[in-house]
Amino acid sequence: MTAPIETTGSAAGAQPEAVLAGAKRSQIEGRSLYQIAWLRFRRDRVAVAGGIVVILLVLLAALAKPIESVFGLDPNAFHQDLVDPSLLAPKGSWGGMSWEHPLGVDPQYGRDILARIIEGSWVSLLVATGATVLSVVLGTVLGVVAGFYGGWVDSVISRMMDTFLAFPLLLFAISISASLQDGAFGFSGLPLRIGVLIFVIGFFNWPYMGRIVRAQTLSLREREFVEAARSLGARGPFILFRELLPNLVAPILVYSTLLIPTNILFEAALSFLGVGIAPPQASWGGMLTSATGLYQADPQYMIVPGLAIFVTVLAFNLLGDGLRDALDPRSK
Template identity: 45%
Template sequence: MTMQHQPVETGSGPTLLAEEPTRDSWPGVGIVIGGRSPSRMAWKRVRQDKVTMTALVITLLFIVIALLAPVLTWLTGWGPITPDNKAINPDTGNQPYGSLGGISLQHLLGVEPGTGFDLFARVVYGLRTSLFVGFASAVVSTVVGVVAGLAAGYFGGWADSLLSRIMDVMLAFPQLLFIIALTPVIQNALQTDSHGGTDENLRLLVLVLNIAVFAWAYTARLVRGQVLSLREREFVDAARIMSAGRRHILFRQLLPNLWAPILISFALAVPQNITTEAALSYLGVGVIPPNPDWGALLSDASQFFLQDPMYLFVPGVLLLILVLALNLLGDGVRDALDPRSHRG
């Protein structure tokens, strides 16, 4: 019986892994023997974890709903800023007609008190806003953190000292307070007559950048620690002996061995960023009305809680489910990529 192997570099150095399955050479025996890549083994662990798979399905469902928001609202006949004055009663302070906030076949989740906006349309479009800010800021912070962590861990010396002190300073900042203070200042500085977009779009860009600026240090600290360990491994020494340049060592030797902690960091950053964006909108420094946002919906709903509890209940529960699913998915990814961890 023969099997072909090739060296594969991992976080613990080069190991042997079967490249392609081969058949037994004995006549009449058709046993296929092959190795599994780390990604396949991780995916197998994810599939075997019912909690992680449930979280994955819920997350994908939310993403599909956000992508199909225009189609879903077209089917219902109401947009996020299309009022239905016939659904609210002016004699009761524009409260929705009927029970449970005006839930009916025409308005699946009811209507907003005061405005008459369809709550289903507001929630669906608000989901797009939350997911965009959460994922976009996580991408930016991860890219910046990976580059800074690679540089600090590999070069060492004054570069490591400088970048490490910057990380310490960023981690010491009270993130939410500084974002609240800086968001309107940065927007006013960027606001011109030719910025190429609406004020709402500019505010989204400012939110993404502000959240990313205060989040990249977590990823950088994690990557730096991994690089400090990997740079002393035999496969890095072998690359140096073969006169490999720094770019090759950084991006062809070290970076491929960091995909697991980077993916874990990204998966855990998304729900945190969504929560931060919702908190900013709740405090009035997030998404600009009339753009829908779950944090702004919660802020408005708090004024009508006694008259219309469903107005607060719907976006609040959906935000809880989304963040919980993303957190459980991030924990599952971490467990799947770390063979030594086991869910209790």
């Protein structure tokens, strides 16, 4: 008969508390879902690059006025001496590029393109962000109510979504924007146009967010934690705001980042058609409008704002794809 193995004083015979006492906190500390999502996101270099570009664009838009004042940039200053009136093209090569005008000047009035790109950044991002916030708020509230309560509430809200989706949005936006150009609700000029664009784009795009939130809510309302909350006596509003909405943050955040570039393109399209931001206020879509008849003489005037829109939309799409992969619990 073999003797029993002596384990006194060894790691095998130690109590769990003693073993954990010798371990570092970083070795035993758990990670939350947001920490895991952040680690996943950091591994996606393309999404990180998109996020960096988005941050730089937001800083550029927020600091557009200080940047213009510090560097002496005036987006509406005319430099007729830099334009050849017979050819309607900037003097010199590469669109009139120089140390004073790094991106050249426009072929009509000689206005600095860099200054107008910086000035147009805050207009595009303000309209797109405001419209996205309006769409997200309306879509989230109505979508979660429709998905949670069901029945006639779901039927009414769902038919409302179908009605909004049936509208020819572009034609409707053109008609509203054109009819409110002179003044309305005590506002006029640029504040009115920005407010109208935010309302038109955001108010008529909320059903897209509403459908996503409704579908997610229909799945979540049958989960165990919702049943547990009901068994403890929780009422509808408590379950909506304390149980369902925190679990809807991930899809809402991901879709919001994908909705912003769509709204940027929508604002550019309305400005391109002449019912968005009115000149002389700089906007990326307005710059493309004025470049349509001049692209043969100076293609750079169309390429620069087109690249600005392209880079912005691409950066937001890459960021949205990265957030979707990082916040998806089924991703590897």
